[in-house]
Structures are given as C-alpha cells and as structure tokens.
Amino acid sequence: MEAGNTGPDRAVRRRLNLDPAAVREARELARHAGQPIVDMARTHTTVSVERAVLRLAGLHGADEDGMPWVNCLADAVRQSTGLEHGVALPVWDALLAGNYPDLGTLARDAVADKVQFRVPGGADAHAARGAAAEALAGGIARIDAQRAAREAMITQTSQPRMPWIYLIVATGDIYEDIPQAQAAAREGADVIAVIRSTGQSLLDYVPEGATREGFAGTYATQENFRLMRAALDDVSRELGRYVRLTNYASGLCMPEIAALAGLERLDMMLNDCMYGIIFRDINPRRTFIDQRFSRQIHARAGIIINTGEDNYLTTADAVDAAHTVVVSQLLNEYFGKEAGLADSQLGLGHAFEINPAVPDSFVLELAHAQLVRELFPDAPLKYMPPTKHMTGNVFAGYLLDAFFNLAGVMTDQSILLIGMMTEGIHTPFLADRDLALENVRYVREAAGRLGESFQPVPGGFIDRRANEVLGEAVQLLRRISDEGLLNAIADGTFGITRRPADGGRGLEGVIEHAEGYFNPARDILEDPERNLPGDSPSAALSEIGA
Amino acid sequence: MTEPAQRGEPGGRSPEPAQRGEPGGRSPEPAQRGEAAQIVRPYGDTTGDGRVQVSFTLPIPYGTPSERARAEGAALQLAAKMGLEPAMVVHAKGIGADFTFFIVYGRVTHLVDLSEVIIAEREFPLLSSAEVNLRIRSGLGRKLVVVGACIGTDAHTVGIDAILNVKGHAGEKGLEYYREIRVVNLGSQVEVPDLVARSAAEGADAVLVSQVVTQRDAHIANAREMASAFGAAGPRRPLLVVGGPRFDPAMTASLGVDKVFGKGTTPSEVASYLAYTLAPAALDPAAADTGGSAPATDIRAKPIGASA
Numbered sequence: 001m002e003a004g005n006t007g008p009d010r011a012v013r014r015r016l017n018l019d020p021a022a023v024r025e026a027r028e029l030a031r032h033a034g035q036p037i038v039d040m041a042r043t044h045t046t047v048s049v050e051r052a053v054l055r056l057a058g059l060h061g062a063d064e065d066g067m068p069w070v071n072c073l074a075d076a077v078r079q080s081t082g083l084e085h086g087v088a089l090p091v092w093d094a095l096l097a098g099n100y101p102d103l104g105t106l107a108r109d110a111v112a113d114k115v116q117f118r119v120p121g122g123a124d125a126h127a128a129r130g131a132a133a134e135a136l137a138g139g140i141a142r143i144d145a146q147r148a149a150r151e152a153m154i155t156q157t158s159q160p161r162m163p164w165i166y167l168i169v170a171t172g173d174i175y176e177d178i179p180q181a182q183a184a185a186r187e188g189a190d191v192i193a194v195i196r197s198t199g200q201s202l203l204d205y206v207p208e209g210a211t212r213e214g215f216a217g218t219y220a221t222q223e224n225f226r227l228m229r230a231a232l233d234d235v236s237r238e239l240g241r242y243v244r245l246t247n248y249a250s251g252l253c254m255p256e257i258a259a260l261a262g263l264e265r266l267d268m269m270l271n272d273c274m275y276g277i278i279f280r281d282i283n284p285r286r287t288f289i290d291q292r293f294s295r296q297i298h299a300r301a302g303i304i305i306n307t308g309e310d311n312y313l314t315t316a317d318a319v320d321a322a323h324t325v326v327v328s329q330l331l332n333e334y335f336g337k338e339a340g341l342a343d344s345q346l347g348l349g350h351a352f353e354i355n356p357a358v359p360d361s362f363v364l365e366l367a368h369a370q371l372v373r374e375l376f377p378d379a380p381l382k383y384m385p386p387t388k389h390m391t392g393n394v395f396a397g398y399l400l401d402a403f404f405n406l407a408g409v410m411t412d413q414s415i416l417l418i419g420m421m422t423e424g425i426h427t428p429f430l431a432d433r434d435l436a437l438e439n440v441r442y443v444r445e446a447a448g449r450l451g452e453s454f455q456p457v458p459g460g461f462i463d464r465r466a467n468e469v470l471g472e473a474v475q476l477l478r479r480i481s482d483e484g485l486l487n488a489i490a491d492g493t494f495g496i497t498r499r500p501a502d503g504g505r506g507l508e509g510v511i512e513h514a515e516g517y518f519n520p521a522r523d524i525l526e527d528p529e530r531n532l533p534g535d536s537p538s539a540a541l542s543e544i545g546a
Numbered sequence: 547m548t549e550p551a552q553r554g555e556p557g558g559r560s561p562e563p564a565q566r567g568e569p570g571g572r573s574p575e576p577a578q579r580g581e582a583a584q585i586v587r588p589y590g591d592t593t594g595d596g597r598v599q600v601s602f603t604l605p606i607p608y609g610t611p612s613e614r615a616r617a618e619g620a621a622l623q624l625a626a627k628m629g630l631e632p633a634m635v636v637h638a639k640g641i642g643a644d645f646t647f648f649i650v651y652g653r654v655t656h657l658v659d660l661s662e663v664i665i666a667e668r669e670f671p672l673l674s675s676a677e678v679n680l681r682i683r684s685g686l687g688r689k690l691v692v693v694g695a696c697i698g699t700d701a702h703t704v705g706i707d708a709i710l711n712v713k714g715h716a717g718e719k720g721l722e723y724y725r726e727i728r729v730v731n732l733g734s735q736v737e738v739p740d741l742v743a744r745s746a747a748e749g750a751d752a753v754l755v756s757q758v759v760t761q762r763d764a765h766i767a768n769a770r771e772m773a774s775a776f777g778a779a780g781p782r783r784p785l786l787v788v789g790g791p792r793f794d795p796a797m798t799a800s801l802g803v804d805k806v807f808g809k810g811t812t813p814s815e816v817a818s819y820l821a822y823t824l825a826p827a828a829l830d831p832a833a834a835d836t837g838g839s840a841p842a843t844d845i846r847a848k849p850i851g852a853s854a
Contacts, residue, residue: 183642186642187641187642202734202735280734281733281734392809430641430645431601431602434639434647435647
C-alpha cells in the first residue's frame with residue numbers, strides 16, 4: 001500500500017500509556033468467558049448450519065412457492081432421521097442409493113415423500129462420507145477460487161488507501177442499487193454496503209433470485225450478490241481501484257449467507273457475535289452456533305467481518321457504555337480468532353455517538369477511538385458516524401460529521417462509514433451522499449497528516465479516559481467471566497436489553513450432535529492440513545494490503 | 547460553481563431595490579414590528595424581506611458551458627414556481643454525469659396567515675414520574691399494563707425501546723422505570739394476531755406500537771391492520787397508541803387508533819398521556835384544574851419531515 005496509509009499494514013502509532021497488565025487480563029477474561037460458548041458450538045448444530053452444507057455442495061433454487069430447496073431437503077431429513085448426525089450422511093446415502101444425478105433432483109423427490117432417509121452404517125456410511133466429502137471439497141474450492149480472483153482483481157486494479165470510505169445503498173431494487181453503487185464508487189466510495197430488507201434477519205431461509213421489492217433495503221440473495229459484484233468489478237476496472245462489496249450475515253441464516261458470500265466473492269460481511277441476540281431477539285444459542293460456522297467460512301473466503309458494537313451506543317449512553325463496546329470487541333476478537341479469522345479480517349466496530357452537549361465530547365471521542373485503535377493494532381477497525389444526536393438540524397449535523405471524520409483521520413481508523421447530515425430524516429438523497437463525500441474528502445486532504453503530530457499528554461485527559469474505559473471493561477469482563485456470558489446477556493449487560501438463553505427466535509433450530517455427527521465442510525475448514533498452500537493469516541494480511 | 551456575475555450574496559440583499567415592505571397589492575399589508583402580526587413572511591435580515599434558502603437536485607448535466615447555463619435557468623424556473631422571486635443560484639455542482647445540485651436563495655412571494663394555522667394541542671398535561679405513579683395508584687388502584695411491539699416486517703426496535711426501556715430517551719427514563727406501569731415489550735416483527743392475543747393474556751390497558759420503516763407507507767398499512775384486528779377482537783379493546791418518525795398526529799382517526807406520536811416524542815409524554823387517559827382523575831390534585839393550565843400547546847406537533 002501507499003505511504004501515508006494507516007491500518008493493518010503498518011505499525012499503529014502508540015499514543016496512550018495503556019496498562020499492559022490490564023490489556024492482558026482483558027483478553028484472558030474474554031477467552032474465559034467465550035470458551036464455554038465455543039464448547040457448546042462445537043457440540044451442536046443448527047438447521048442453518050446444515051443448509052449451508054447443502055449450499056456449499058451446490059444445491060440452490062427454490063420450489064414454486066419460493067421456499068429454497070436447501071430448506072425443503074433439510075426439513076425432510078430432519079423429519080425422518082433428525083439432524084443429530086448432520087444432514088450430509090443421510091443425504092449422500094440417499095443420493096447414492098437412489099442413483100440421483102444431483103441434489104436438486106433428490107430434493108424434489110424428498111418433498112414428494114419419495115425418499116426414505118436413514119443414517120447408514122458400515123460400508124454404506126463410508127461411501128456416503130466419501131461422496132459428501134468430495135462434494136464439499138468442490139464447494140470449498142469454489143470459495144478458494146473466488147479468493148484468488150479477488151487478489152487478482154486487486155493486483156489488476158489497485159488497493160485503495162485507508163481509511164476506506166464505506167457507503168450504503170438501499171433502494172429495495174437490485175437494479176436500482178447497481179447504478180447507485182457505481183455512482184458512489186465513482187464519487188470515491190471504496191466499500192459499498194447493500195442494506196438488507198428489514199425483515200430478512202428474522203427469516204429462516206434465504207430468498208432466491210434477483211429481487212426488486214424490499215423494505216428499507218434489498219434482500220440478500222445469491223443472485224443479488226452476483227449481480228452487484230459483477231457491476232462493481234466493472235467499475236473497479238474503470239477506476240483502477242478495487243471497490244469492495246459488503247452485506248449482512250447476522251440473523252437466522254448466518255451460515256448460509258456466509259456460504260453465499262464466499263461463493264459470490266463478497267469482500268466484507270456484517271457478522272457480530274451478539275447483534276442478532278440483542279437487537280433482533282434471536283436465540284442466543286442459535287446465534288453463537290451459527291456464528292462460529294459462518295466465521296469459519298469467512299476465514300476461508302478471506303472476507304473481513306464487521307462487528308456491530310456501534311449499536312450498543314444507540315441504545316445506551318456513549319460515555320457510560322463506552323466499556324461495553326470494548327468488552328464486545330474483545331469477545332468478537334476471541335470468537336473470530338477461534339473460528340480461524342486473522343487479525344486483518346477483524347473489522348471491529350465502534351462509533352462516534354457521544355452527546356455533543358457533553359463538555360469535551362470530541363476529546364472523549366478521541367480517547368475512545370484511540371483506545372480501540374491501540375487495543376487492536378492489526379485489525380481493520382470500522383468507525384461509525386453519529387446517528388443518535390443527529391437532530392434534524394442538517395447544518396449542525398454536517399459539522400458533527402466533519403468532526404467524526406476528523407477523529408477518524410487523527411486516530412488512524414481503517415474503515416469510515418460516511419455520515420449523512422440527513423440521518424434519521426430520510427434515506428439519503430443523491431445530494432446528501434455527494435455532500436457527505438465532499439466532507440470526508442476535505443477532512444482527509446486537509447488533516448491527513450495531523451495524526452503524525454497527535455500525541456496526547458501522558459497522564460492527561462485523553463490518556464486517563466482511555467485507561468478508565470479499559471479498567472471498566474476489565475471489571476465488566478470479570479463479572480461476565482464469573483457469571484457466564486449467557487447469563488450476562490440475559491441480565492441485560494449489552495444494549496440494556498435482557499435476552500434469556502432460552503428466549504428469542506430460532507431455538508427450535510438448535511440440535512445437539514449425536515455420536516458420529518458428520519459435517520464434511522467443517523472437517524475441511526478445521527483441518528489445517530487441507531488449507532491451501534500459503535492460506536494462512538499472513539495470506540489474509542496480504543489480501544487486504546499488507 | 548456558477549458564473550460570478552450570476553451570483554448574489556448568499557443570504558444577503560437582493561439585487562432588486564424595491565423589495566421590502568410593499569408587496570405590490572398582491573396581499574394584505576404585513577404587520578409592523580411589535581404589533582400582533584397576523585400576516586408574516588420569512589425573515590432574512592430585515593422585517594418583511596421574505597428571504598429563504600432551499601437546495602435541490604435536478605436530473606440534468608452540468609458539464610459544458612451551455613449545459614451549465616441551461617441547468618441554472620432550470621433551477622431558477624423551479625424556484626419561481628415555488629414562489630421564490632427573485633431568486634439567485636448561489637451554488638451549482640454536477641453530481642456525476644447526469645445530475646446537478648443547487649443551493650438557491652430567494653424572496654418568497656407567499657405570505658403566512660397566522661389566523662389560518664391549525665395547532666395540534668396536547669390534550670393532556672405533562673406529569674412528572676411521581677405524578678404519573680400517583681395518578682395511576684389513586685385512579686386505577688393497580689398497575690397500568692402496557693404491551694409494546696414493532697409489528698409487521700419492521701425489525702427496528704430503537705423507537706419502542708427508547709420509550710419502554712429503563713434507559714429511556716432524551717434524558718428521560720422509559721416506562722419500565724415507572725413503578726406503577728408494568729411493561730411487556732414483545733420486540734420486533736410481531737404478528738398482529740399474536741399482539742392481540744398477548745394483549746388479552748396480559749390484560750393490557752394500552753398497546754404501544756412503533757413503526758420506523760415507512761417504505762411504501764408500510765407504517766400506515768400496519769397501523770390500520772392492527773386497529774382493525776383489535777376492533778374485531780371485541781368491544782373492550784385496550785388503548786391503541788402508535789408512534790414513529792413519519793407518523794402525523796393528524797392521522798389518528800384515519801388509522802383507527804387512539805393516539806399518534808411523531809418524531810421527538812419522549813417517554814414522559816407517553817407516560818403522561820397514558821396516565822391522563824386511563825386513570826380517572828377524581829382523586830388526583832394534579833388534574834383538578836382541567837379547564838385552564840393543563841392542556842398545553844404542543845409546538846412540536848409538526849415533526850421534522852412530517853410535511854415533506
């Protein structure tokens with residue numbers, strides 16, 4: 001990458017005197033709090049994990065009512081043999097026994113009740129395992145090929161300088177989204193996020209095909225992913241700059257959307273360990289199990305995850321709850337790394353949401369942003385603009401967005417989601433977006449070098465505040481570690497919303513493994529011997545520009 | 547940018563000298579400063595100057611000199627049709643190849659007749675949390691039960707959480723904080739039949755529904771669906787309250803609900819409304835004076851964007 005960039009490719013400037021013992025303890029506590037969750041995720045599966053296996057094996061399409069074949073087939077297996085052994089063993093056994101040409105034909109017969117599923121034993125089991133493993137190896141190879149294609153595209157075009165400018169499109173119609181996304185890229189956007197239709201996170205299936213109807217967003221579908229990535233490839237070549245594509249994995253179908261994102265070469269994915277629980281009332285167990293498998297796929301696909309800590313500050317006070325952001329980031333880091341993500345794939349989130357009426361609000365923002373920067377020096381941090389205190393005074397909002405951009409530049413943030421002065425009033429007008437880009441371009445050009453001279457006084461206000469937040473984070477992590485993460489979530493620790501472990505949507509889709517549970521995709525993703533040559537954290541690092 | 551010759555001083559004086567005071571017989575004489583003015587016009591820097599600023603985008607290019615001249619002429623034409631005359635294009639900028647953004651200052655020819663302004667009055671007094679609790683205790687003699695939800699496809703719980711969560715909103719604690727209110731927050735994407743059933747099971751006195759998503763007027767359709775479902779469920783339905791940034795309080799009757807709260811509503815307004823409406827006031831000294839001081843004019847009745 002070019003000189004003057006900030007981010008994972010260069011050593012982060014140390015500006016604070018953080019207590020190294022506190023940092024070590026915080027990570028250790030996060031590991032301790034997360035470990036039981038990982039143990040649970042290792043011994044359980046979900047309907048969406050199993051459907052993702054079928055998607056990776058190439059099953060796509062839907063019946064005449066729009067219900068995807070993966071749902072039909074997984075449901076049929078669940079009703080006959082259950083999913084305790086995984087979907088793969090009964091499915092490939094039936095495929096071999098019935099001499100089916102492909103999974104789609106099997107799914108159609110299964111819906112018509114013409115297939116007798118069983119959990120095979122002996123030689124039949126061996127044959128089914130072999131066939132399934134071969135099918136899944138093919139699917140993972142397609143993800144590997146897309147990862148290589150991304151690297152080739154970046155070589156052919158170029159890697160944008162950081163901070164990357166992240167812009168949202170959300171018309172509901174993929175064919176309207178495409179020209180808007182291309183226009184945004186031409187105006188300077190480095191990352192295009194297509195906001196999903198608002199209902200999608202709670203759908204227990206992934207809709208099919210190109211879609212032209214959505215509510216406050218566009219459905220995430222495999223075909224929409226493909227169309228948008230192709231359009232951004234065109235504009236990337238035109239601009240000589242690789243424009244990334246982002247969508248949202250969080251929700252009831254996290255593993256499946258992760259699989260589709262890998263197959264269609266999305267570059268980043270919203271994937272938070274607790275967002276679905278806190279803000280969408282999805283069952284905590286379901287979320288954590290789905291999350292682990294989805295992140296294993298992201299890790300393989302070279303996708304950067306974006307976590308959703310900014311959301312906590314929209315419901316809680318950004319000063320009082322600053323430490324909950326750090327706690328969630330540490331948990332996201334632990335879960336992410338456990339699933340195989342490299343530091344360079346951890347787009348941990350935070351936000352500029354302190355009430356501007358608070359004295360020294362901007363200085364507090366600098367302290368929080370610099371704390372996060374130094375705690376995660378190798379992570380491509382995603383910094384979110386003000387939303388809560390955008391009052392409708394668009395002129396004051398434009399000023400606040402400029403201060404957000406300035407904080408982002410001064411503290412070497414990696415990805416800036418561009419704030420709109422009309423936040424909270426309407427979906428951005430074309431001109432709102434253009435003015436927002438003008439704002440960030442001005443700040444980046446005018447103050448890009450300010451970071452090199454920004455050195456808070458040791459023991460001064462910023463230094464003290466950062467250490468104070470870190471200390472509060474350690475205290476909260478101790479409590480979570482003692483009482484257990486699921487209990488802490490049930491108590492309303494995050495986002496002031498109480499979410500009991502057996503509440504929320506999707507619990508009925510959680511299944512404990514039986515002896516001999518078989519998931520050939522997970523076997524490949526967890527087996528270091530079967531990784532690509534050079535497919536290591538350092539390869540992931542080179543993907544984003546090291 | 548526009549040609550310098552075409553530009554005026556932003557927000558400054560009009561190039562036209564005979565601008566202020568005399569509206570040219572088109573309208574009643576604007577009142578003098580200090581009088582109880584019934585007819586007013588916008589104030590730039592001088593009484594009666596009528597000066598305003600607007601910005602908009604037109605789907606026309608701003609590339610060649612002739613395209614620029616045409617674009618600015620188009621902007622001035624629109625301004626004139628909006629009642630801005632004379633107007634100045636103080637800023638024009640191409641956005642991509644096909645669009646131009648304008649900032650226009652001008653003198654608006656329209657007058658505002660204050661006697662024709664319709665004010666939505668708050669029909670209930672704002673009470674403190676202690677007063678709300680007292681009123682419920684004395685008037686109802688039990689806890690007031692509130693069931694809240696986002697209905698339809700709307701998964702944005704920010705609004706309902708801001709009103710219901712202890713944490714609240716805008717420095718005010720949410721309804722969970724009120725000792726005499728029992729809150730059941732059903733969260734997001736609740737189906738209307740489930741909401742009706744749960745409200746009956748909980749013995750809800752009031753149902754609060756928040757709607758953020760407004761594409762294709764989903765908020766209006768959802769509110770009507772809810773109101774008719776409760777209407778069909780029986781004669782004794784709970785108080786129905788909807789809220790969201792794009793609701794207009796004037797829609798109350800057409801939606802079939804009892805109360806609509808727009809953008810900027812705070813928890814104490816909702817709590818006050820519930821206590822005032824559901825708890826009889828006989829024993830409540832706070833409501834003894836029902837004639838004069840209690841109902842307050844709500845100058846925020848027109849939320850931002852509601853008339854856009």
